Amino acid sequence: xxxxxxxxxxxxxxxxxxxxxxxxxxxxxxxxxxxxxxxxxxxxxxxxxxxxxxxxxxxxxxxxxxxxxxxxxxxxxxxxxxxxxxxxxxxxxxxxxxxxxxxxxxxxxxxxxxxxxxxxxxxxxxxxxxxxxxxxxxxxxxxxxxxxxxxxxxxxxxxxxxxxxxxxxxxxxxxxxxxxxxxxxxxxxxxxxxxxxxxxxxxxxxxxxxxxxxxxxxxxxxxxxxxx
Amino acid sequence: xxxxxxxxxxxxxxxxxxxxxxxxxxxxxxxxxxxxxxxxxxxxxxxxxxxxxxxxxxxxxxxxxxxxxxxxxxxxxxxxxxxxxxxxxxxxxxxxxxxxxxxxxxxxxxxxxxxxxxxxxxxxxxxxxxxxxxxxxxxxxxxxxxxxxxxxxxxxxxxxxxxxxxxxxxxxxxxxxxxxxxxxxxxxxxxxxxxxxxxxxxxxxxxxxxxxxxxxxxxxxxxxxxxxxxxxxxxxxxxxx
Amino acid sequence: xxxxxxxxxxxxxxxxxxxxxxxxxxxxxxxxxxxxxxxxxxxxxxxxxxxxxxxxxxxxxxxxxxxxxxxxxxxxxxxxxxxxxxxxxxxxxxxxxxxxxxxxxxxxxxxxxxxxxxxxxxxxxxxxxxxxxxxxxxxxxxxxxxxxxxxxxxxxxxxxxxxxxxxxxxxxxxxxxxxxxxxxxxxxxxxxxxxxxxxxxxxxxxxxxxxxxxxxxxxxxxxxxxxxxxxxxxxxxxxxxxxxxxxxxxxxxxxxxxxxxxxxxxxxxx
Numbered sequence: 139x140x141x142x143x144x145x146x147x148x149x150x151x152x153x154x155x156x157x158x159x160x161x162x163x164x165x166x167x168x169x170x171x172x173x174x175x176x177x178x179x180x181x182x183x184x185x186x187x188x189x190x191x192x193x194x195x196x197x198x199x200x201x202x203x204x205x206x207x208x209x210x211x212x213x214x215x216x217x218x219x220x221x222x223x224x225x226x227x228x229x230x231x232x233x234x235x236x237x238x239x240x241x242x243x244x245x246x247x248x249x250x251x252x253x254x255x256x257x258x259x260x261x262x263x264x265x266x267x268x269x270x271x272x273x274x275x276x277x278x279x280x281x282x283x284x285x286x287x288x289x290x291x292x293x294x295x296x297x298x299x300x301x302x303x304x305x306x307x308x309x310x311x312x313x314x315x316x317x318x319x320x321x322x323x324x325x326x327x328x329x330x331x332x333x334x335x336x337x338x339x340x341x342x343x344x345x346x347x348x349x350x351x352x353x354x355x356x357x358x359x360x361x362x363x364x365x366x
Numbered sequence: 367x368x369x370x371x372x373x374x375x376x377x378x379x380x381x382x383x384x385x386x387x388x389x390x391x392x393x394x395x396x397x398x399x400x401x402x403x404x405x406x407x408x409x410x411x412x413x414x415x416x417x418x419x420x421x422x423x424x425x426x427x428x429x430x431x432x433x434x435x436x437x438x439x440x441x442x443x444x445x446x447x448x449x450x451x452x453x454x455x456x457x458x459x460x461x462x463x464x465x466x467x468x469x470x471x472x473x474x475x476x477x478x479x480x481x482x483x484x485x486x487x488x489x490x491x492x493x494x495x496x497x498x499x500x501x502x503x504x505x506x507x508x509x510x511x512x513x514x515x516x517x518x519x520x521x522x523x524x525x526x527x528x529x530x531x532x533x534x535x536x537x538x539x540x541x542x543x544x545x546x547x548x549x550x551x552x553x554x555x556x557x558x559x560x561x562x563x564x565x566x567x568x569x570x571x572x573x574x575x576x577x578x579x580x581x582x583x584x585x586x587x588x589x590x591x592x593x594x595x596x597x598x599x600x601x602x603x604x605x606x607x
Numbered sequence: 608x609x610x611x612x613x614x615x616x617x618x619x620x621x622x623x624x625x626x627x628x629x630x631x632x633x634x635x636x637x638x639x640x641x642x643x644x645x646x647x648x649x650x651x652x653x654x655x656x657x658x659x660x661x662x663x664x665x666x667x668x669x670x671x672x673x674x675x676x677x678x679x680x681x682x683x684x685x686x687x688x689x690x691x692x693x694x695x696x697x698x699x700x701x702x703x704x705x706x707x708x709x710x711x712x713x714x715x716x717x718x719x720x721x722x723x724x725x726x727x728x729x730x731x732x733x734x735x736x737x738x739x740x741x742x743x744x745x746x747x748x749x750x751x752x753x754x755x756x757x758x759x760x761x762x763x764x765x766x767x768x769x770x771x772x773x774x775x776x777x778x779x780x781x782x783x784x785x786x787x788x789x790x791x792x793x794x795x796x797x798x799x800x801x802x803x804x805x806x807x808x809x810x811x812x813x814x815x816x817x818x819x820x821x822x823x824x825x826x827x828x829x830x831x832x833x834x835x836x837x838x839x840x841x842x843x844x845x846x847x848x849x850x851x852x853x854x855x856x857x858x859x860x861x862x863x864x865x866x867x868x869x870x871x872x873x874x875x876x877x
Contacts, residue, residue, distance in 0.1 A: 193514075224486075280625065401700065403755055418700065457694055496655055
């Protein structure tokens with residue numbers, strides 16, 4: 139998120155882009171003119187003009203931390219739904235355990251949820267993910283909810299301020315996947331509060347003073363709890 | 367088209383039965399993001415039409431044999447609720463709905479960068495809840511919004527608009543009575559930026575000059591409808607920091 | 608977002624545990640009490656080509672029900688009765704798991720459960736729908752159109768059907784049979800559905816709850832406290848006591864819902 143104040147300019151698919159620069163992501167050129175390919179916002183960076191989409195499915199990028207759901211099992215890999223157009227295979231070589239051929243189901247079963255990292259994406263949109271890095275793992279307990287991947291920066295907040303506040307007020311552990319999947323673990327009351335707050339952020343992402351309103355909401359919830 | 371009746375569709379002052387001028391659109395209202403489950407959705411109220419469009423995808427195409435190795439497939443399904451018309455429509459697609467679904471799919475595909483998502487499908491569902499002539503063009507207009515809302519990359523929006531002929535006069539955007547008793551109807555889908563024509567059908571009886579006037583009228587009106595589309599999209603996504 | 612048909616059906620194990628844990632603390636995933644239904648909004652007269660209609664929003668579930676009334680021949684065994692027919696379509700725009708095509712078993716069960724409530728609860732007096740005995744009767748078509756699926760279609764559709772019937776006008780003038788008149792609705796049999804989650808029973812399950820429920824029970828009761836229809840679903844079971852409890856809860860909730868259905872939340876412009 140950049141630091142500019144004010145209403146951001148939105149472009150629609152096919153809209154002429156007036157900003158000057160080399161065509162970057164999310165734009166296309168026709169007869170020497172640049173147009174937006176998405177419903178999105180224009181951003182100029184390092185001489186390139188990009189359109190950042192405002193909606194749609196998650197488009198995986200190398201290095202993203204994502205939360206995914208195991209939806210199928212094969213002898214040498216699992217198939218993981220990471221909320222993208224394509225499923226991501228998780229190969230036995232990319233997990234921190236030694237898995238013998240055919241024994242994949244012993245480690246992760248259908249319906250399990252993992253915190254993984256996108257290790258590679260190719261031109262065709264095929265994605266590979268890994269669990270081989272500290273912190274990456276199967277997530278146990280808690281609950282996952284899904285938001286638009288484009289609202290992730292709002293949930294995290296500037297410098298992580300929003301998510302930090304949610305954690306402090308509720309005592310919950312929270313992981314926000316870049317793919318819009320959020321894992322929450324803590325007391326039932328805390329989790330319900332976090333989920334309500336995230337839904338508020340999602341619905342009011344376009345308004346001013348969101349952080350203050352979320353803070354007021356969290357104060358109120360905490361007050362109610364103490365009152366009980 | 368062409369049902370013979372003693373109905374005067376244009377009065378002595380040159381006004382149509384709903385009081386419109388020949389080149390006047392019916393009132394149109396659009397709203398983006400009306401459904402929870404769909405990846406993108408839009409609602410359009412156009413005259414007496416109420417239509418909701420939803421998009422799912424891009425998602426891995428299923429069954430697998432319909433996948434195309436180099437592009438996404440675009441599958442639009444036009445459907446009318448049984449209670450959307452005066453005489454109850456039997457549920458399930460009839461031959462008309464199947465034909466319309468096909469030409470709408472093709473029209474929508476013309477603007478989508480399908481090569482970005484090989485092996486996937488982009489499913490577009492258009493449900494007519496209340497019909498009042500011009501459902502296909504209103505449906506395409508809503509579908510285009512739903513596609514943009516779903517974050518599908520496109521080279522343009524797409525606008526549906528029809529013109530036709532009633533009582534020997536070329537008019538824009540026929541309503542139900544005009545559609546029933548008029549002489550010709552020309553539904554079109556237009557790419558507002560490039561002015562390309564992505565859907566064109568016609569039935570009735572028109573001279574070359576009349577057809578040309580009708581097409582010009584629809585092309586001109588498409589720009590107005592496009593402005594409404596842009597407003598509806600920007601309204602949903604207006605963001606401040 | 609892009610859940611395919613296949614993966615949308617895979618329920619994370621952790622969600623099941625979470626919902627159970629919440630239930631053990633006396634609460635639910637959206638913070639409701641066990642006997643609390645989601646916010647209910649009914650807009651009558653939404654679809655103006657229909658003789659009667661109602662848009663129901665039950666939480667985030669949206670269902671549009673339209674009633675069409677036409678003339679037809681009575682069934683040979685009931686020459687002195689009009690005809691009621693109920694149909695449901697799970698339109699594929701409503702969920703990534705709904706597929707285009709003829710109604711599957713889920714849509715048929717939905718239509719039949721809603722039909723049973725209206726029919727057995729004598730919501731409309733079919734004997735009043737005879738134009739010419741044995742020859743000509745009114746056929747009342749109730750069409751359920753699911754637009755957004757976030758759980759508990761039975762209740763949303765049942766409320767929509769009742770509200771649409773209450774909104775309906777018999778189009779007599781169209782057939783030169785005198786003036787149009789309001790379809791006579793005499794009873795309001797209201798369905799309320801419960802899900803069994805672990806050992807707990809919750810009213811009006813949302814999609815998450817529905818997806819992990821072991822059993823489901825719909826009880827339709829009318830304003831006189833009579834029971835008109837029931838339907839048990841899924842592979843789990845209820846104890847005898849649980850069924851009694853569900854029936855009583857259904858009557859209580861049914862009373863609240865009936866008020867909303869009878870309310871004048873009318874979408875008509877005039």
